[in-house]
Amino acid sequence: GQQLNQSPQSMFIQEGEDVSMNCTSSSIFNTWLWYKQDPGEGPVLLIALYKAGELTSNGRLTAQFGITRKDSFLNISASIPSDVGIYFCAGRQGAQKLVFGQGTRLTINP
Amino acid sequence: KAGVTQTPRYLIKTRGQQVTLSCSPISGHRSVSWYQQTPGQGLQFLFEYFSETQRNKGNFPGRFSGRQFSNSRSEMNVSTLELGDSALYLCASSLVLAGANEQFFGPGTRLTVL
Numbered sequence A: 001g002q003q004l005n006q007s008p009q010s011m012f013i014q015e016g017e018d019v020s021m022n023c024t025s026s027s028i029f030n031t032w033l034w035y036k037q038d039p040g041e042g043p044v045l046l047i048a049l050y051k052a053g054e055l056t057s058n059g060r061l062t063a064q065f066g067i068t069r070k071d072s073f074l075n076i077s078a079s080i081p082s083d084v085g086i087y088f089c090a091g092r093q094g095a096q097k098l099v100f101g102q103g104t105r106l107t108i109n110p
Numbered sequence B: 001k002a003g004v005t006q007t008p009r010y011l012i013k014t015r016g017q018q019v020t021l022s023c024s025p026i027s028g029h030r031s032v033s034w035y036q037q038t039p040g041q042g043l044q045f046l047f048e049y050f051s052e053t054q055r056n057k058g059n060f061p062g063r064f065s066g067r068q069f070s071n072s073r074s075e076m077n078v079s080t081l082e083l084g085d086s087a088l089y090l091c092a093s094s095l096v097l098a099g100a101n102e103q104f105f106g107p108g109t110r111l112t113v114l
Helices: none
Strands: A005-008 A008-015 A019-024 A029-035 A045-047 A057-060 A063-064 A070-074 A085-092 A104-109 B005-007 B009-014 B019-022 B031-038 B042-050 B053-055 B064-068 B075-080 B088-093 B109-113
Touching: A005 A104, A019 A085, A029 A063, A029 A070, A029 B064, A045 A063, A045 A070, A057 A085, A070 A085, A085 B075, B005 B042, B009 B019, B031 B075, B042 B075, B053 B064, B075 B088, B075 B109
Parallel strands: A008 A104, B009 B109
Antiparallel strands: A005 A019, A019 A070, A029 A045, A029 A085, A057 A063, A063 A070, A085 A104, B005 B019, B019 B075, B031 B042, B031 B088, B042 B053, B064 B075, B088 B109
16 A cells, blocks of 8 residues: 655664654655554654644654655654664545554664 | 553454454544554554544455444454464554544554464
8 A cells, every 4th residue: 555655764873873764755745743663562653743844843853844745854863772663654634544654663782 | 541442452363263353542532543563564554433434444355344433442353364464453543533633552452363
């Protein structure tokens, strides 16, 4: 089915480094959501974006809704060990189904 | 406020059997969505219910079905189980169907088909 292109697929970084990941779509969305999933658990909502150009922060996390409405970015500053997990972007247009990216697996070396 | 709850958390079935999974949304939420998650395919959308009506449907065979009750609780059913149905089944609820409709996920039901 339809999916977003999320990159990178995996990241291996040192503790303290900043992280950037993004999602692109061929379709326009009016909602972008970012989730984090730990092993064996359901995804947890990190940030929700509803307006083109919107920049929203949640602690060390910052996400942006692209101006074209076809992309979104998530940045994590000063990574710590508990940031390890899989990050998913998701986009939605109106009342259509929520579409998910394939995820970015983040691994942090202490 | 309690989060999304799913029961059971773990389930083991054999091929050919059927299974019913249950989801209770966050209080006040009227939309419930179901997803199948496997290592190879990521999060695949199954269906979404709002006010007891199926509003969106993914590309799964008819063996997968669902329903929503008047209290917004939802169930999904898989009949004639196949080995490939082994997955984490996630339920998510949102306040409304469109607009400010953040989806909040439950912990999932891990289904193993032997």
